[in-house]
Structures are given as structure tokens and as C-alpha cells.
Amino acid sequence: MNDFSKASGLQINSNQIDIRGREARDRQGLEDRVDQMRRDHEQAEKDRKEADFQEQIAAQTEAGLRANQQLQAKRMGINTGQALNEGQRAQIAAAKPMNGSAPQVLVDQLAVTVGGIQLGPQQAKDMAARGEISQGDYVAAVNAALVPYGYSFR
Template sequence: MNDFSNASGLVTTGHTDIRAQEARERQALEDRVAQMRRDHEQSEKDRQDAHFKEQIAAQTEAGLRANQQLQAQRMGIVNTGQALTEGQKAQIAAAKPMNGSAPQALVDQLAVTVGGIQLGPQQAKDMAARGEISQGDYVTAVNAALVPYGYSFR
């Protein structure tokens, strides 16, 4: 063995040592590539989780905005647990511009309050048809229920 080989740190004891060193280097490279893949997959999973959480938060907020009591509370009109008076409903209506006629599907889902009694949507419609409540009271009640959604009833 010459002095150059010793000074460079290169061990030249045979082909098996070189092949073993090359195998270790290949394995180290494969390990680094595998770790990079795992890191990338974890990063992608984290990104998807964050996007999913953003969607849930947006849908939750949309659902909460539809809640009439929460709307009133956020506007400072009532405290939690209080029922809305007609004056408070008028305040909500004044604070939020109407966007036109309500979709029938929304009207068919909303409970309405007539004379202080809460009625289901179909029950109120049937009572108005039978004349048990006036058509004007029915329309007023539906309009009051639509206020948080930004709609009015014909």
C-alpha cells in the first residue's frame, strides 16, 4: 500500500470492501428517499386535514348564522334564552337587507310563531287553509321566520 492511499483515507483492501461500502451508500440513499416520501405523504395528509377542518368550520358557521336566536344575540338585540318579540324581529329585518322571495324549500322547513304559539311549517299552512289563523298572520309569521335568512315571503 502506498502513502497516497493511507493519506486519502481510501481503503483498498479488496473488491469486497468497496462493494460493501457502495451497498451501504446505496442503502443510505434509499433510506433518505424513503424518508422524503414519508415526509411528503405526511405533509399532503396534513394539508388535506387542514382543508377538511376549514370546510367543517365554514359549514358550522353557515349553520350557526341560520339560527335566529344566535343572529339576534350577535346583533345585541337579545340575551340568550329570551324569545324574540315582534319589535326585535323588526330590528333584525332592518339590520339585514331582504334578498327577494324565499325559496319554497326553505319556507317548507321553517317553524313559525303565530300568536305566541310555535307551529310546524305544514301545521301552520294547514291552519291558514282551514281559516283557523288568518292568511295575514301566516304571512307575517313566515316573514318573521325568514328574516335571519335574508328573505321575505310573498
């Protein structure tokens, strides 16, 4: 005890000081935990919203790419349904193979693979005409696509 305490006759119980200090520290600790929980909740909510947003972007990107592929295929004259319509089937069936040569309507509908890359029929013709792929590669690719139909390309 200090001299003032002795002179004034006040007696300070050190246990009361320790209890109040402990209570203050406990309150501060509780407030700190509540604040941390609030920050954690806000971060979790922000992360959830970000994940939802990224998922939405991915879905829209996928839809856009799908639409873009269909648009590009349509512009290149590729049959995006991968199926011939009834009129085209009838033309192919009615065509008499001349020296095993495929009917042009079939050649115009088949996608071909050149160098491991699948190309639409018009795209492959255009690339061969521009010299981007060799004529031999183009003919080989068309012949490979015609094998299931029992035809060959000239």
C-alpha cells in the first residue's frame, strides 16, 4: 500500500481489483470473439455470393460458346444436326455409284478430319482452295469420311 492509502484510512482490497480486471478482460475477449464471428459470417456470405456469381458466369459462357459454335457452323454450311434430312437421304440412296464415286450431296454434308482437326465440308474445301491444307490431305480426309457409306472421293 502507498502512503496515501495509509493516511486516508482507506483500505483497498487487491482481490476486488483483480476480479474487476478479470471481468473487463473477459468482456473484451467476448466482444473480440463476437466481432471475429461477425467478420467470419460476412466473409462466408461474400464467398458464397462470389461462388454463385462465378457459377452464373460459367453457365452463361458455356451457353454463349454453344451458340457461337452453332452460329459458326451455320455460317460455314455445316449440318449442325449431324443428320441428313430426308431429301438428302433420298438423293444419296437414288444415286448410282459411278466408278464408286460418292454423290456430291453426301460430300457436301460430311465433316472431315484433317491433321486431327474436324472441319466442316465447306470449310475444308475453302482451306484446300486457299492452300491451307494440301489437296491430297483433303481428298484423304473426304475418303475416310465416306468409308462408312461405301463410297470413295474422286
